[in-house]
Amino acid sequence: MAFSSLLYTECRPDRSVHGREGMQFQAESPDATPEMEQAIVAHLLYRPSQKLMAADTPVNEHPLSFSYHRVRDHYYLGVGRYVGRDSRGREGNQLTHCLVTGDPEDIRPSRPAQLFRSGAWLTEPSESVRLAPVAAPLHVAEAFQPGALHAMAKAQPGIERFLPKLLTAFEEAAGEQRKKIVVAAGDADLAIRWIALGGLFLEPADVLGLSFRIFTETPLADDLSIAVFDPALTRSAPVVETLPPALNGIDLNTFGTSAITPSESALTYSRWFLEYDAFDALEAIELGRRWQPHLASPAAATTMAGIVCLRRDAGSETGAGPVAEALAAVSEHEPDDMEDYGDALAEAVLTIRPAATDDPGALHHAALTLRRNGHHDAAEMLTLALLEGARLYPDSYGVRWAEAARRLDGGETGRARWTTGEAQRQAVRLLSETLAAAQDSSLAALFTIIAGLGLGLRWEAVRGPGERLANHWAGHPDAVSDGARTAFYPEIEALLWPALEARIRDRDESVRFAMRSGRWDWLRASTTGHRSPIVAGALAAAAVATAAPPERPEVLRQYVRAAPAPDWTLFFDAGRPADPDLLGVWVDTDAAALRDPAFVDLVAAAIDLELYRGGRTLLDRIGRLPAAPGVLADLCAEFGRAHQLLNALYARRTEVPNPVLDQLITVDARFETYYAATIADFLLVQRDLAGVDHYLGVTRSYHLRDQFGHSTITRLQRDLPDFAHQLLNICSTPELQAWMRNTVEDAFAEWIRKSSNKKRALEAVRYIDRAHQPQWTAFVEAVSAARGAHRSLPRTLPSLRKTRKGN
Numbered sequence: 001m002a003f004s005s006l007l008y009t010e011c012r013p014d015r016s017v018h019g020r021e022g023m024q025f026q027a028e029s030p031d032a033t034p035e036m037e038q039a040i041v042a043h044l045l046y047r048p049s050q051k052l053m054a055a056d057t058p059v060n061e062h063p064l065s066f067s068y069h070r071v072r073d074h075y076y077l078g079v080g081r082y083v084g085r086d087s088r089g090r091e092g093n094q095l096t097h098c099l100v101t102g103d104p105e106d107i108r109p110s111r112p113a114q115l116f117r118s119g120a121w122l123t124e125p126s127e128s129v130r131l132a133p134v135a136a137p138l139h140v141a142e143a144f145q146p147g148a149l150h151a152m153a154k155a156q157p158g159i160e161r162f163l164p165k166l167l168t169a170f171e172e173a174a175g176e177q178r179k180k181i182v183v184a185a186g187d188a189d190l191a192i193r194w195i196a197l198g199g200l201f202l203e204p205a206d207v208l209g210l211s212f213r214i215f216t217e218t219p220l221a222d223d224l225s226i227a228v229f230d231p232a233l234t235r236s237a238p239v240v241e242t243l244p245p246a247l248n249g250i251d252l253n254t255f256g257t258s259a260i261t262p263s264e265s266a267l268t269y270s271r272w273f274l275e276y277d278a279f280d281a282l283e284a285i286e287l288g289r290r291w292q293p294h295l296a297s298p299a300a301a302t303t304m305a306g307i308v309c310l311r312r313d314a315g316s317e318t319g320a321g322p323v324a325e326a327l328a329a330v331s332e333h334e335p336d337d338m339e340d341y342g343d344a345l346a347e348a349v350l351t352i353r354p355a356a357t358d359d360p361g362a363l364h365h366a367a368l369t370l371r372r373n374g375h376h377d378a379a380e381m382l383t384l385a386l387l388e389g390a391r392l393y394p395d396s397y398g399v400r401w402a403e404a405a406r407r408l409d410g411g412e413t414g415r416a417r418w419t420t421g422e423a424q425r426q427a428v429r430l431l432s433e434t435l436a437a438a439q440d441s442s443l444a445a446l447f448t449i450i451a452g453l454g455l456g457l458r459w460e461a462v463r464g465p466g467e468r469l470a471n472h473w474a475g476h477p478d479a480v481s482d483g484a485r486t487a488f489y490p491e492i493e494a495l496l497w498p499a500l501e502a503r504i505r506d507r508d509e510s511v512r513f514a515m516r517s518g519r520w521d522w523l524r525a526s527t528t529g530h531r532s533p534i535v536a537g538a539l540a541a542a543a544v545a546t547a548a549p550p551e552r553p554e555v556l557r558q559y560v561r562a563a564p565a566p567d568w569t570l571f572f573d574a575g576r577p578a579d580p581d582l583l584g585v586w587v588d589t590d591a592a593a594l595r596d597p598a599f600v601d602l603v604a605a606a607i608d609l610e611l612y613r614g615g616r617t618l619l620d621r622i623g624r625l626p627a628a629p630g631v632l633a634d635l636c637a638e639f640g641r642a643h644q645l646l647n648a649l650y651a652r653r654t655e656v657p658n659p660v661l662d663q664l665i666t667v668d669a670r671f672e673t674y675y676a677a678t679i680a681d682f683l684l685v686q687r688d689l690a691g692v693d694h695y696l697g698v699t700r701s702y703h704l705r706d707q708f709g710h711s712t713i714t715r716l717q718r719d720l721p722d723f724a725h726q727l728l729n730i731c732s733t734p735e736l737q738a739w740m741r742n743t744v745e746d747a748f749a750e751w752i753r754k755s756s757n758k759k760r761a762l763e764a765v766r767y768i769d770r771a772h773q774p775q776w777t778a779f780v781e782a783v784s785a786a787r788g789a790h791r792s793l794p795r796t797l798p799s800l801r802k803t804r805k806g807n
Contacts, residue, residue, distance in 0.1 A: 001106045002133035003077075003099035005029040006040060009125055010086040010093045017129050023086075023093075027126035029133045036100050039071040046080025046094035047217065049233045053091045059084045063188045063230065065096075067213045068112040074102050075208060077112060079121040097122040099134055104208055106136035111199035111207045116192045117141035143189070149197040150278030162255050163270040164262035169248035170198040171263060173225050174206040182219050183228040184240050185252040191228045194252055200282055201269050203289055220247075268302055276310050284309035287341070294329040296322065308344035313351070320352040320389075321362035324382055328366035331373045338375050346381035354389030356396045361404035363389075367416070368408060376417045383416050383453065384423065387430035394438035394446065402445035405452060406485065415454040428455055435465035440472035444479045450487035459491050470495035474503050475510060477519035501534040504570065515542035537563060537570040544571060544582070553585045560589040574598045580610040580618040587621050600629045607635060611674040635668075642671040646678055653685045661691035665698050672699070680707030684715065684744070685726055689733050696737045705743050712747035720760060721767040728768070728776055749783045758784055 011026040013019045025037055044067040052062055062082035069076045080096035099120065101107065107115070118138040142148055153159050172179040185191035191214050199207040212226035217234045219227035231237040231253070240249035241256055249258035262270075272281040288298075288305035295301045304326040306312040314323055327345040330337050349363065363386050370379035390398035418424035431453065438446055443465055450457065459466070470492050473479045483489045500520075503511045514520055515538055524539055540559040547555045560566045568586055572578045583606045586593060593599045607619050616639070622628050623636040645667060649660045664679070672679065679701075686692050695701075715723040730736060731745045752758040761780045768776045 001101065001103045001136050003101045003106060003120075003136060003138075004031045004033075004036060005122075005131040005134050006032050006036060006098045006100065007095070007122055007126055007131060008040060008045060008098070009083065009095040011125060012087070015125070015129065027129045027131045029131045031133060032100070035072070036074065036076075036098075039069065039074070039076055040078065040096070040098045040100075043067060043069040043071070043211070043213075044076055044078030044080070044096060044098050046082065046096045047215075048082050048092045048094055049215075049217070051233050051235075052082075063215060063233075065214060066113075066116050066188065066192055067211075069211045070208060074100055075104060075107060075112075076100050077115060079116065081123065083124075095123070095125065099138075101136065103136075104205070107138075107208065108204045110137065110140050111196055111204070113192050113196035113199055113212070114140045114144040116189070116196075117144060144193060144196050146200060146278045146282055149193060149200065150273065152193060153197060154274060156255065158255060159274065160270070162257070163274065164266045165257045165260040166194070166198055166250060167201050167266035167269055168260050168263045169250060169257075170202055170210075171266060172248060173210055174202050178225070179246070179248055180224065181226045181248050181250060182238060182240065182243060183226060183250045183252060184231050184237070185214075185228055186230050186232060187252075188214050191252055194250075195226060195228070201266075201273075201285055203286075265298065265302065268306075272306065272310060280309050287337070290337075291326070291330060291334065294333040295326050300326060304345065307348045308341040311344075314348040318352070319358065320349045320354065320385060321359060323349050323352070324363040324366035324385075327378060327382070328369040331366075331370050331375050331378070335373060335375075338378065342375055342378045343381075346378040349385045350381055350388075352385075354385070354392055354397055356393040358389060358397060359404070360386055360389055360397055360401040361408065364401060364404045365408050371415075371417065377419055379416065380419055380423055384427060384430070387427055387434065387453075390434045390446070390449075391430045391437070394434045395442045398434055398438060398449075399442050399445045402448045405449055406482065409452070415452055417454060424455060427453060428457070428461075431455065431457075432461070435462060438465070440468050441476070441479070443469040443472065444481070444486070447480075447487050447492070448482060448485040451485065457487075459488050462488060463491075466492050467495055471499045474499035475508070477514045497532040497535055500538070501532045504534050504538045507573075512538065512542070515539055516545045518542075518546070533563065533565060534567065534570070537567045541570045552579075553581055556582055556585050557589055560586060566590050566593075568593045568596070568599055568602075572599075572602055574602060577609055578602055578606050580606040580615070584618045584621045587618070587625070591625060594625075594629050594632070597629075600631060604631055604635065607632075608670055611670045614674065616674065638668045639671060642667045642675060646675060646682060650682050650685070653682065654687050656688045656691075658686060658688040658691050661686070661688060661695045665695055672701070673703070676701075676704055677707045677711070680704045681711040681714075683740075684708065684711050684730070685723075687726075687729075689729060689736050692740075693736045696740060702739065705739060708740055708743045709747040712744045713751050716748065716751050716757070716761075720764050724761075724764040724776065725768055725772070728772060728779055731779065732775070745783065749786070752780065752784055 005028065006025055007027040008024065009026050010023050011021070013021045015026060017025040017028050046065045049062060059082055065078075065080040067076075067078045067080070076098060077100075078096050078098040080094055083093045083095050085091055086093040115138045118141060120134050120138050153163060156162065169179070169181045173181050183191060183195070185194075195212060195214075199210070202210075210225035211223075212228065213222065213224055214228040215230050215233070216222050216224070216227050217229065219229040219234070220238060229237060238249075240251040240258055243249040243258040245259065247258065248260055251257065269281070269285050272284060284305040287309055288301040291304060292298050292301040295304065300322055303314075303318060304323065307314055307323070314320075323345055327342065327349070330342065330345070354360075363382050367379045367382040367386070370376070370382065386401055390401055418427070431450070435443065435446060447462075447466075447469060450462070466488055469480070473492070473496055480486055480489075480492070483493075486492065500511065520539060520542070523535065537559070540555075540563075544552050544556045544559070556571065566586075568590070571586070572583070583603055587603065594603070603618065603622065607616075607622070610616060610618050619636065619639060622632050623639070627633075628636060645660060645664050649658070649664060652658050652660055683692050683695070683704075696704075712727075716727075727744065727748060731741060731748070733741070752761050758780070762777065765773050765776050
């Protein structure tokens with residue numbers, strides 16, 4: 001592209017563009033337009049100094065002017081100079097050369113102020129009214145190059161205070177408020193160089209929006225972004241230091257300013273510019289602005305640009321996460337920058353020592369983004385940084401990394417690709433140290449990140465931690481919750497079965513509780529070839545324990561029938577009471593268990609419990625076996641003997657003495673308890689009351705008291721004619737145990753409280769032999785009269801125990 005060229009000065013009609021005389025356009029390039037002429041006349045023409053003209057100052061001592069304006073998408077540059085008197089001898093003739101372009105790229109990347117000494121400016125009228133367009137880009141003189149401007153700034157005393165204020169003024173001039181800058185200067189080149197310097201810190205597009213003029217005698221009135229005036233040549237010149245807040249003032253004669261509070265960015269950019277190479281600092285500023293829309297904040301963009309362009313230390317206050325996020329954003333939105341800056345950012349992450357409280361999620365997300373975009377070198381360095389954090393803090397940082405990976409991967413493995421063997425070996429070393437240092441409870445999480453690392457590890461490389469994980473898993477059913485993400489899951493599950501088996505054999509109650517709560521139910525469906533009969537039995541025991549009570553025997557029966565070697569210890573605890581019904585199922589289905597003395601003791605204890613509760617189903621099952629173990633066989637035999645003695649006791653109830661009473665004393669106490677109701681009922685009908693008294697005295701069977709009361713009432717209701725004489729004998733025999741006699745008499749007294757029962761009792765006299773009839777009648781009346789003194793039995797008697805089961 002090229003600039004349109006227009007020259008304005010005083011001329012004759014034959015030497016003007018439009019054939020007019022006086023101040024007008026003397027020459028133009030063919031592409032010049034009337035709109036360009038109008039804009040130049042309005043904004044860029046040289047304004048001679050009245051004061052200098054009045055003093056008859058030599059022409060060469062009049063200052064040059066330099067103006068820049070943007071008007072309706074065209075960019076105007078103009079250099080003007082005083083040329084003395086016109087053709088009529090009047091003061092005020094001037095020559096202004098303007099260059100105009102509609103393409104901002106003709107100016108960029110230079111700033112307009114840098115083009116002042118470009119060598120393209122005409123200094124005298126043209127020989128022709130036709131000018132050639134000026135080729136773009138224009139030359140930037142050495143004094144206006146960034147290096148020279150950098151040297152100028154550094155040579156200025158107090159620049160550390162002045163430069164941040166200057167940059168803040170430029171930021172505010174280009175900002176939303178468009179705050180005008182009023183500059184006092186006595187030297188045009190100096191003023192333009194400082195304007196050029198300030199523009200270097202802004203976006204080129206923003207600089208193109210800042211109009212300026214050097215010099216103007218009406219700085220406050222001119223519609224300019226930057227108005228430069230010479231205090232010596234300006235009537236009623238404003239005092240920079242006292243300008244109102246709506247204006248920013250810069251005094252390049254004293255390097256003072258109005259009340260300007262430096263912005264954070266201005267302070268940062270000034271420090272960079274003064275401390276580093278000028279081009280590096282400006283590159284960092286430009287890069288930060290380009291990255292700013294994609295990063296969390298302008299401050300983040302500035303920090304990242306300083307890291308990659310100036311090699312500034314990221315610092316612990318920055319943290320690896322923000323740097324990684326910036327790297328991901330650049331990869332996603334500015335991929336062309338990755339070649340120049342990606343490695344620098346990734347290396348910065350490696351220089352930041354991880355902390356235990358860091359969140360590795362940002363690094364993992366950035367690594368995924370980089371891999372997806374094909375930036376594997378940077379992703380590799382981030383993965384090494386993650387591994388270093390996991391190595392230092394496996395139980396915090398490492399576990400959080402695994403959680404972030406599960407959350408962020410979205411079903412994809414995001415497998416790493418290693419670009420060098422050295423980096424891969426380093427990753428293997430870091431991973432090995434991480435697994436070795438981690439607590440057992442952290443290994444399940446850490447094993448989920450192995451697959452995504454793409455290290456090509458074999459099982460032997462992680463066998464040790466894998467065994468620790470399997471052992472931990474055996475005690476914590478929920479430890480491994482995602483088999484699909486867990487590396488070497490089949491190998492670890494194969495180790496789980498023997499680990500569980502060992503805990504089960506050691507009677508680990510936590511394992512049993514976990515199985516009963518259903519947390520190991522998934523093992524039932526496992527298709528692995530490493531199933532353990534012990535674990536399978538424990539799972540079956542859990543199923544029995546959690547089944548509804550009526551269903552438990554059948555669940556147990558199915559297991560015992562199907563198991564090749566059923567283990568009763570998984571279902572019953574030696575030394576603890578066992579369910580007799582379940583033991584009976586086991587005995588019926590696996591009688592071989594009775595070869596185990598511990599199981600026999602368990603069965604014997606269950607029989608005792610069952611007898612105490614009034615049942616004997618388990619005992620009957622043992623009795624039906626072809627060959628019961630000794631203690632159980634003895635128990636069955638004793639039961640049979642007790643049963644026979646009771647039959648004989650009743651059959652020989654009329655004998656006096658009855659020898660069976662002495663034999664009954666030798667019955668096992670368990671069967672005495674079981675048959676308590678039957679014994680009490682049979683003792684009531686014995687004629688040998690002395691034998692009964694002896695039996696009660698020897699056995700101290702006070703537990704028969706209630707049974708005697710119940711049996712007495714039952715026989716009064718059912719067999720009063722036959723029982724009346726026996727009742728009279730019991731209540732009138734002082735040698736009989738008093739507690740039995742009183743119990744029977746109390747029961748009779750309670751019974752005859754009902755008038756119909758008393759009538760029946762009196763009528764029963766006819767069944768008494770004649771000799772004892774008066775005694776019976778007197779007994780009934782005496783008991784009836786004294787019934788108020790007797791303890792009353794409950795009107796609703798409790799249910800009698802089932803005492804005749806199996807008789």
